[in-house]
Amino acid sequence: MKSRDDGATAGPQLGRRQFLGAATIGAGVAATGLSGPAAAYEGPSPQVDFPADPRTFGGGPPSTNNRAEIDLFDCEVEGHLPDLDGCFYRVGPDPQYPKPAKFSGDIPFDGEGHVSMFRIKDGHVDYRTRYARTQRWKAQHAARRSLFGMYRNPMTDDPSVKGLSRGTANTQLFVHHQKLLVFKEDSPPVYMDPWTLETRDDYYTFGGKLGSQTHTAHPKIDPLTGEYVSFGYEATGLASKDVHVFTADKNGNVTWGVTVQAPYAAMMHDFAVTQKHVILMVTQMAANLPQMQAGGVHFAYDSTLPVYIGVLRRGGDGKDVRWFKGANLFCTHVMGAWCDGDRITLDMDGGEGNQFPFFPSVREPFDPVKAQGRIRRFTIDLTRKSNDTYQVETLYPEVTGVLSRQDDRFHTLPYRWGFLSAGRSWAIFDHANKTSQLVTVPDYALSEMTFVPRKHDAPEGDGYLIGIGSSMKEAGRSDLILVDVKDIAAGPVARVKMPFKVVGQVHGFWADARQLPAV
Numbered sequence: 001m002k003s004r005d006d007g008a009t010a011g012p013q014l015g016r017r018q019f020l021g022a023a024t025i026g027a028g029v030a031a032t033g034l035s036g037p038a039a040a041y042e043g044p045s046p047q048v049d050f051p052a053d054p055r056t057f058g059g060g061p062p063s064t065n066n067r068a069e070i071d072l073f074d075c076e077v078e079g080h081l082p083d084l085d086g087c088f089y090r091v092g093p094d095p096q097y098p099k100p101a102k103f104s105g106d107i108p109f110d111g112e113g114h115v116s117m118f119r120i121k122d123g124h125v126d127y128r129t130r131y132a133r134t135q136r137w138k139a140q141h142a143a144r145r146s147l148f149g150m151y152r153n154p155m156t157d158d159p160s161v162k163g164l165s166r167g168t169a170n171t172q173l174f175v176h177h178q179k180l181l182v183f184k185e186d187s188p189p190v191y192m193d194p195w196t197l198e199t200r201d202d203y204y205t206f207g208g209k210l211g212s213q214t215h216t217a218h219p220k221i222d223p224l225t226g227e228y229v230s231f232g233y234e235a236t237g238l239a240s241k242d243v244h245v246f247t248a249d250k251n252g253n254v255t256w257g258v259t260v261q262a263p264y265a266a267m268m269h270d271f272a273v274t275q276k277h278v279i280l281m282v283t284q285m286a287a288n289l290p291q292m293q294a295g296g297v298h299f300a301y302d303s304t305l306p307v308y309i310g311v312l313r314r315g316g317d318g319k320d321v322r323w324f325k326g327a328n329l330f331c332t333h334v335m336g337a338w339c340d341g342d343r344i345t346l347d348m349d350g351g352e353g354n355q356f357p358f359f360p361s362v363r364e365p366f367d368p369v370k371a372q373g374r375i376r377r378f379t380i381d382l383t384r385k386s387n388d389t390y391q392v393e394t395l396y397p398e399v400t401g402v403l404s405r406q407d408d409r410f411h412t413l414p415y416r417w418g419f420l421s422a423g424r425s426w427a428i429f430d431h432a433n434k435t436s437q438l439v440t441v442p443d444y445a446l447s448e449m450t451f452v453p454r455k456h457d458a459p460e461g462d463g464y465l466i467g468i469g470s471s472m473k474e475a476g477r478s479d480l481i482l483v484d485v486k487d488i489a490a491g492p493v494a495r496v497k498m499p500f501k502v503v504g505q506v507h508g509f510w511a512d513a514r515q516l517p518a519v
């Protein structure tokens with residue numbers, strides 16, 4: 001490790017903000033500087049030497065990057081592991097190589113996707129991790145160095161990788177039609193074997209039927225039909241306003257697709273689905289071509305741009321899309337959504353300002369108070385033809401957090417139970433009684449959780465929260481923690497005691513064994 005003071009780290013001293021505190025990605029928050037375009041590299045591959053400065057890409061103490069692909073059979077378990085049969089999958093960025101100094105201001109979310117799996121059955125847990133063998137990972141592996149420049153900016157890439165997918169597969173994963181699909185929202189999914197984590201397809205296009213160059217990290221499954229509902233923004237190229245929305249049946253056959261135009265090209269990280277509608281959100285985190293041409297990252301936050309919520313009918317031709325404006329809130333994740341006829345309710349977590357301090361702001365500086373996320377309930381009335389505004393109220397104003405989740409079996413439907421990463425804790429919301437509870441584990445920082453039903457047909461919210469806890473007294477050593485939602489006062493029902501700090505995570509996903517291919 002060497003210290004680095006080459007100017008690329010100049011900028012505000014940004015600590016880990018709330019969003020990154022809830023995720024467990026290893027890198028610190030980088031101050032995003034602008035660098036010149038890439039030049040052709042000459043000479044041997046550089047020695048692998050990550051920077052010491054935690055504000056730089058991949059920088060920090062030696063434990064920052066994991067990089068080790070691991071198989072650990074029969075992990076140590078403390079407590080009583082519930083009678084579950086399935087896999088808890090996680091994914092997050094884990095830099096494969098350090099970047100050249102000119103790109104050291106890149107953001108932590110540009111690390112290559114490292115997938116981990118906790119296989120739980122018969123009271124035993126086996127752990128496995130593998131990098132997603134993306135086109136990018138394979139090219140860099142062969143060259144033994146970083147070949148891709150700044151976050152979502154192909155203008156900064158090494159000329160040798162022109163035409164390859166830039167996707168890192170580092171954001172979320174999903175099991176559908178018996179495939180583990182791993183996502184980065186600038187590219188199609190990567191298909192991995194759900195048991196071995198072997199990469200089967202580094203550019204999965206649903207049998208060639210994907211009508212978009214991109215694919216969200218947050219597809220949804222209609223619990224009534226098993227349909228896969230998804231979208232891609234910037235669907236026809238860099239900074240394009242085209243948004244492609246599509247569905248696939250439970251076997252992965254594309255059954256519907258339509259392309260609509262957003263008011264402007266911007267981050268559309270998550271979306272929502274009701275039984276009748278697809279709901280899109282355009283945030284003020286806009287694609288910024290001049291910034292990319294100057295060698296910077298893809299996005300810049302502009303508080304003067306309006307937030308839009310777009311609604312279109314599932315199965316329609318897209319001409320019915322309507323865009324609604326209202327209070328400007330920067331929202332990233334959906335908790336739940338449903339409709340009563342053509343009256344829509346959408347719950348997301350969001351702040352009054354930018355929640356991503358690592359992206360440049362073209363107006364005011366980052367404001368950590370405005371970044372605080374709360375549960376925002378949006379309502380949209382489609383029955384009034386002249387209506388072009390959404391209404392919004394803040395639920396549980398006393399609770400701040402990010403990374404909303406729900407019992408996924410109830411997406412598209414009226415729901416009662418919601419979950420949120422709240423600092424080092426997990427928050428549980430009962431919308432029926434309008435109450436909240438906090439799950440804390442002494443001396444541990446809890447990262448994003450996933451809800452696991454007690455049985456596959458258990459009532460909504462009857463089950464466990466599962467997620468990684470980082471021991472603050474043991475340099476971040478990890479426990480996989482399970483808490484019974486119906487008895488949080490009892491504390492964790494089980495802890496899987498890992499002998500090390502596991503690879504970081506943005507998001508996780510639980511797959512019941514009946515969703516997985518027969519062994």
Ligand SMILES: [Fe+2]
Nearest residue numbers: 217269333507
């Ligand atoms: Fe996300």
